[in-house]
Amino acid sequence: MHTKRKWLVGAIVLAALWSAPLEEGAAQDFPEFIELDSLSDLYGPVPFDHLMHLDFGSCADCHHHGTGVPVQDANCARCHSNAETVPIISCKECHARDPFSATDIREKEADLHLYHRDKPGLKGAYHLSCLGCHEEMGAPTGCNDCHVRTKAGEAFFRGGPR
Amino acid sequence: MKGISRRRFLAASLAGGAATTLSVTKEAWGASSFDGYPDGMGVLVDLTRCVGCRSCEAACNKEQNLAAPAEPFDDMSIYDKRFHGQKRRTDENSYTVVNRYEKDGAKPVYRKIQCNHCNEPACLTSCFTSAYKKTKEGAVTYNSKVCVGCRNCMVACPFAIPAYSYSSAFNPEIKKCVFCHETRLKNGQPPACVDACPQEVMTFGRRRDLIKIANDRIRTRPGRYVDHIYGEHEVGGTAWLYLSDRPFEEVGFDTTLSKEPIISNVKGFLSTVPMVLAIWPALFTGFHLLSKKQDHGHGEHAHSAQEEDEK
CATH class of the missing domain: 1.10.287 (Helix Hairpins)
Structure with a gap:
């Protein structure tokens, strides 16, 4: 009986841990695994273990706002409240794939009151965010630690006429 | 008489x-000072972001159809090498090169060099055959057909950028970054190096807007940057602008240049x-x-x- 209860308690604790929200108020329906493939040309898609990365920080470390957890950057918090949840949350929905296209530059110029005028493109956002944190945390920082080169990538770094 | x-x-x-x-x-x-074409494009280079991956060099090589380097672009030992006792310079097969600047106790700084596309280029004003042209898009382009090979431009350039194809015995010409003018800039696209950079070290836009962005970065992140935009006024202003967290003279910039164009x-x-x-x-x-x-x-x-x- 005693051992049975021990097992039961253990199971309950485990179950509680398993299902515990990672953070107070955090969105529950996030993808655990993401394939970052919108920019693959020189490199293959990057498998990104979203869930694993939650062991190292808060949602708001990468998602500036809208995840339901407290906004960390005081400047962002001036407009984006903690309670706010927004439908647009993934990187690529806000950071442009082609940030310097003529259309993009024209649109920025036309919008005189645009606040986020210096917003990095998608590639910049990924790397500035990922690599910056990887450096701080002592995680891998080499290009090929996250990326696998395609044939085009191999030729690109070899250089010369093709 | x-x-x-x-x-x-x-x-x-x-x-x-x-x-x-x-x-x-x-x-x-x-x-009297020419401030460049009002809608001229430029590139803001933020040295604090560069990790020295050399993707920009590889992209330039591909875009401009240059010869393959002796060592591939992912060879980072190049940063330890010296050429005639100096860090790397642009040459006929590399219109842009990245160099590393070390300092004890500080993160190394990587600095990309290429033509800065001056508002009033010294190469252009030194050329008596008018081989150079400052386009309204902001590029300083070169026409090898009228060049007589005097190489005055190489002497005149305050950044020592134009290179000469000494390897060509019969048809040598000046080789330098042309802002990808023919293939990209005139169609409203950023140069290949900007597109290739993973860290968005380079921001492409109208020069006048880039100065505002650069000032905003300095203002909103106190302590991160040296309070100076290199290229805003140097030699009359350049299309390529730089932000740095280390004093510019420590990372290879010539800070003795006057605000006046070289022609002055x-x-x-x-x-x-x-x-x-x-x-x-x-x-x-x-x-x-x-x-x-x-x-x-x-x-x-x-x-x-x-x-x-x-x-």
């Missing part, structure tokens, strides 16, 4: 003098050249003739007076 009357000589001298004065004034006015150093002198060439021959011929006339006495004078009467 026909004589010249004193009246005619004085009139001609005065007219010549006036013309020269006027033309000099006009030149001086024309030389020689403009005063050059404007006197046409005056000397145009006025001196007339002036001294006049003096010569006057002195000769005095030698000949009244006969010559009478002849001139008669000539005047006939008219």
Whole structure:
């Protein structure tokens, strides 16, 4: 009986841990695994273990706002409240794939009151965010630690006429 | 030889003098600072973001169809090498190169060099065949068809950027970054290096907007940057602008350059050249003739007076 209860308690604790929200108020329906493939040309898609990365920080470390957890950057918090949840949350929905296209530059110029005028493109956002944190945390920082080169990538770094 | 009357000589001298004065004034006015084409594009390089991956070098190589380097672009040992005791420079097969600047106890800084596409380029003003052109999009382009290979531009460039294809015995030409003008810039696209950079070290946009963005970065992140945009005023302003967290002179920038375009150093002198060439021959011929006339006495004078009467 005693051992049975021990097992039961253990199971309950485990179950509680398993299902515990990672953070107070955090969105529950996030993808655990993401394939970052919108920019693959020189490199293959990057498998990104979203869930694993939650062991190292808060949602708001990468998602500036809208995840339901407290906004960390005081400047962002001036407009984006903690309670706010927004439908647009993934990187690529806000950071442009082609940030310097003529259309993009024209649109920025036309919008005189645009606040986020210096917003990095998608590639910049990924790397500035990922690599910056990887450096701080002592995680891998080499290009090929996250990326696998395609044939085009191999030729690109070899250089010369093709 | 026909004589010249004193009246005619004085009139001609005065007219010549006036013309020269006027033309000099006009030149001086024309030389007042040119701020670049209002819609000219530029690139803001934020050195704090660069990780030295050399993707920009590889992208440039591909875009410009350059020869393959001896070591591939993912070879980072290049940062430890020295060439004639110096860090790497641009050459005929690399229009852009990245160098690393180390300092004890600080993160290394990587700095990409290429043509800075000056508002008033020294290469352009030094070229007597007008092989260079500053396009309205902001690029400084080069036309090998009219180049005679004098290499004045290589001497004139304050950033030591133009290279010469010494490897070509019969058709050598200047090789330098052209802002991908033909293949990209004139179609409104950023240069290949900007597109390739993973860290968005480079921001492409109108030069006037980039200065605002750069100032905003300095203002909103106190302590992160040196409070200076390199290229905003240097040598009259360049299309490529730089932000750094280390003093610019520590990371290879020439901070002794004046705010004036290089041409300003020689403009005063050059404007006197046409005056000397145009006025001196007339002036001294006049003096010569006057002195000769005095030698000949009244006969010559009478002849001139008669000539005047006939008219």
